[in-house]
Amino acid sequence: MEPILDSSQLFITALGFFLAAIVISAFRILREYERGVIFLLGRFYKVKGPGLIIVIPIIQQMVRVDLRTVVMDVPSQDVISRDNVSVRVNAVLYFRVIDSQKAIINVEDYLAATSQLAQTTLRSVLGQHDLDEMLASREMLNADIQGILDARTDGWGIKVSNVEIKHVDLNESMIRAIARQAEAERARRAKVIHASGEMEASDKLVEAANKLAAEPNAILLRYLQTLTEIAGEKNSTILFPMPFDLLKGLFTGGKEGGGKDGADKQ
Structure with missing residues (x-):
């Protein structure tokens, strides 16, 4: 009888360990960023977590899912x-x-x-x-x-x-092509800016010429101012053009003055 009792006790002990292992394996812990998708006999049951959950062994299966980015x-x-x-x-x-x-x-x-x-x-x-x-x-x-x-x-x-x-x-060829394109674009912008500057300068010159033409003495003052600026430089020889309109104004003014004096003398 003792061998029989020993074998029965051994069986009970093994069965106890087996049941304890099953109970322990039924408890699962899911972190805050995890969820468990539970399947019951192959069919979707529910989503559990986070924290301590129970998954019945053999009957239920769980798949962990990470919710972090x-x-x-x-x-x-x-x-x-x-x-x-x-x-x-x-x-x-x-x-x-x-x-x-x-x-x-x-x-x-x-x-x-x-x-x-x-x-x-x-x-x-x-x-x-x-x-x-x-x-x-x-x-x-x-x-x-x-x-x-x-x-x-x-x-x-x-x-x-x-x-x-x-x-x-x-590739290298495309990089060189883009560099040439950028260089050409910058050259085009420089020409456009230069042309715009020339146009603005011409408009100002036309405006200044109209103002000088409206006042006969203005060109003489401009002539004397330019002569003063040139005389300030240390040059041995100064070549300065004489505007024809200025000479014409001087001659016309002299004739008009002479005519007036003759009229007075008469």
Whole structure:
């Protein structure tokens, strides 16, 4: 009888340990940023957490879901712009799970699915814009990509909060072409500014000529002022042109004065 009792006690002890292990394994602890999707006999039951939860072994299964924001680096993509320029573009994606049930049930692997969707969306959106828009309007492109990804991942329980294009890599020939284009643009602006200055200066010269023509003595004063400025310089020889209109005014003034004197004498 003793061997039988020993075997029965051993069985009871093993059964006690087994039941204790099952009870202990039924308790799960989920952190504040985690949720547990519970399946009952293969069917969705509920979402539990955070804190201490109970999962009945064998009957129920739990899948952990992290609700923190995921920072995903989108690999470099070969993109052909609308003006047929080949570039390599990479970006960074920020998203998080807002519905644990959809993230587990509606898609097999939401991380891989979001990564592939981000790559294809990046290529398709950038392919609809010119190279200048890629370089100068990144905020607009980021908003377009973010809106498309957010709409497509809504059925997966994922919220795309931000998309940032990091680098737009160009080949050496295109970099040189852009540099020549920028140099030509600056030269064009310089010529336009110079022409505008010449036009303003000509308008001022015409205005000054009209004022001098309205007053006969003004040209004489301007002539004397210019002569004074030249005389101030230490030059041995001064060649100064005499305006014909000035001489004509002097001769006309002398004749008029002589005529008046003759009239007085008479």
